[in-house]
Amino acid sequence: MAGGHGPGTSYAGFHPHPPSRFHVYLAKALGASMWFFIFYRARQDGARVLGWRHAWEGHHGDGHDEHGGGHH
Template sequence: MAGFHPHMPATRYSVVAKTLGASMWFWVMYKAKEEGPVVLGLRHPWDGHGHGHGHGHAAPTGEHH
C-alpha cells in the first residue's frame, strides 16, 4: 500500500523531547504561579508580591536606595 510510513524516532530523541517538554511546562506553571494574578488583572504589578525589600532596616538619612 502506498503512502507515508514514518519510522519511529530513536530512544535518545524521545527522551530529550520529553525532558525539554517537561522543562517547558514546569517553567510555564512556575511563571503562572508567580505572575498569574497580574496577567489575569487580579493584582497590579506595582502592588508588590508579598514580602519586603530584604534590607531589614530603613535607609539612613541622605542615602537613597
C-alpha cells in the same frame, strides 16, 4: 504512545520512521521543563496575568523612584 500505530503503518503512502529512544527521552525532558517553567512563572506572575493584581501593586523598589521622592 498516542494513536497506537505500529511501524508498518502508512499515511497516504508516507512511511515515517519511528523516533529513536534518545529523541523520545529528549522530547519528554524538553516538554517537562517547559511545563515546569510555565508553572514557575504562573506562581510568580499569575495574579497579574489574570488581572487580579496590577503590575505596580506590591512593588517596593529600591528607594529610587522616577520623581526623586524615595519611599512614601
